Amino acid sequence: MLRGIYVPLITPFTIDDRVDLDTAEKLAHHVLDQGASGLVGLGTTGEVAMLSDEERAAVIETCVRVAGERNVPLILGVSGNDTRSTVAALRALPDGAAAALVPVPYFLRPSERGVIAHFEALAEASPVPLVIYHIPYRTGQQVSAATLRHLGAHPMIAGVKYAAGSVDEDAVNLLADLPTGFDVLGGDDAFISPMLALGASGGILASAHLATDQYVALVDAWRSGEAARARSLGHRLAKLSAALFAEPNPTVIKGVLHQQGLIASREVRLPLLPAGAQSIAQAMLAITG
Numbered sequence: 653m654l655r656g657i658y659v660p661l662i663t664p665f666t667i668d669d670r671v672d673l674d675t676a677e678k679l680a681h682h683v684l685d686q687g688a689s690g691l692v693g694l695g696t697t698g699e700v701a702m703l704s705d706e707e708r709a710a711v712i713e714t715c716v717r718v719a720g721e722r723n724v725p726l727i728l729g730v731s732g733n734d735t736r737s738t739v740a741a742l743r744a745l746p747d748g749a750a751a752a753l754v755p756v757p758y759f760l761r762p763s764e765r766g767v768i769a770h771f772e773a774l775a776e777a778s779p780v781p782l783v784i785y786h787i788p789y790r791t792g793q794q795v796s797a798a799t800l801r802h803l804g805a806h807p808m809i810a811g812v813k814y815a816a817g818s819v820d821e822d823a824v825n826l827l828a829d830l831p832t833g834f835d836v837l838g839g840d841d842a843f844i845s846p847m848l849a850l851g852a853s854g855g856i857l858a859s860a861h862l863a864t865d866q867y868v869a870l871v872d873a874w875r876s877g878e879a880a881r882a883r884s885l886g887h888r889l890a891k892l893s894a895a896l897f898a899e900p901n902p903t904v905i906k907g908v909l910h911q912q913g914l915i916a917s918r919e920v921r922l923p924l925l926p927a928g929a930q931s932i933a934q935a936m937l938a939i940t941g
Contacts, residue, residue, distance in 0.1 A: 653725050653750060654783065654811045654835035656689030656854045657867045660697040660729075662902045662909070663711060665919040671707045673714050675915050679861070680718040682914060686864035689854065690725035691715055692753060696790075697858040697902045700729060702921040716748035725750035727783060727856075733757045735770050742778040751781045751810055753856070758791035764799045771803050781810035787839065789817050797825035804834030813856050815839030819846045827851040841893035845886025848874040859893040861905050862912075862939055888941075895935040899927045907932035908939070 661680055664672040680691055693715035694700045694708060703711065712728065719726035728745060730752045732738035742752055757770055775782055784803060788794045800822075803809050814823055814836050827836055827850045838847035838855035847855070848871060860867040866889060873882035896904045903920055907927040910918035918926050 653690075653781075654837055654853055656871055657687070657860050657864065658690045658692050658725075658727060658837065658854065658856045659683040659688045659860050659864065660692035660695035660856055660858055661715065662858075662861065662906055662915075663698045663700075663703065663707075664906075664915045665917060665921065667917050667919060669919065669921070671703070671710060672916060673710055676711065677714050677718055679909070679914060680715065681722070683861060683864045684718070684722050684724060687868035688724075688860065688864055689868075690727065690750070691719055692727045692729065692856055694729040695753065695856075696729075697905070698729070699902070699921055699924070700731065702924075712746060716746055719750075720748055727751045727753050729753045729785075731755065733760055735773050738770075738774055739777045742774060742780070745780060749780050751783050752778060753783045753785050753813060755785040755787065756791045756793045756795055758793065761793050764796060767793065767795055768799060768802060771809065772806060775803075775806045775808035778808060781808050783810055783837070784812040785815070785839070786812050787815040795822075797822040800826055801829065801831055801834075804831035807833070809834065811835035811837055811853075813837045813839040814847070814852070819843050819850070823847065824850060841897065842890045844893075845870060845874070845882065845890065848886075849879075849882070857893075858901055858905055859889070859896045861902075862896065862908055862935075863889065863892060891941075892935070892938040895931070895938040898931045898934065900924055903927035904931050904935050908935050911936060 664675040835853040838844040841859040844855045870885045904927040906918045909915045
């Protein structure tokens, strides 16, 4: 299941601060038309922390409908830093979700034994496979390759979104010896090419809202052994990713999507602020260049 490019959808807002579900649906179809393998709903890129329960339910309904129509996997973000509430959220997932993207417990910083116990408890209770979201610069919790490998042996843990901020030693070690049926998806947009070169099966990439087909081509190039083509694509897309993350995600991405006419407004919700004109212009140059 976890192969190729998954797009963690933004949540478009109208000028008067309502969730623009029609635009969200059109954008989901657009990235799938460009070759994305699947969708991720209610991720950080979707400003999930700023959505009400009613808005989250409406976004989920939209994502489930598009994924069903297009017969592609839908991964839904499930947040929570304690085990009991995360179990409850997993059990409340709707039909149509193929997997749940669950972060390593944040702020609490349990031991690695605690991380293992947490995810094993979730895996036993979850109606869908889990994708561990490893992002230590947000969670404050480093998790070793050995821990991820141990968890990856569980039949209900399908993979990891690996976003350590670099291609670190643990990434190299993990990709050198993966459990059967456990996939690594790159989660740091700028480093997706080297992660694919090391054996990652794809990526969950906010940047793939733009130039989706090129990110898909990058995965295909590494998979087919076209190293020279992959390197060229990777260098170009790394520059694009850097431009899209020049300000807090997803502000620049929304600005560019608005500039391209793919969303009606570039609005974000506080504490985020809309990206500046210069950042949007630089990202537009990176796309065309």
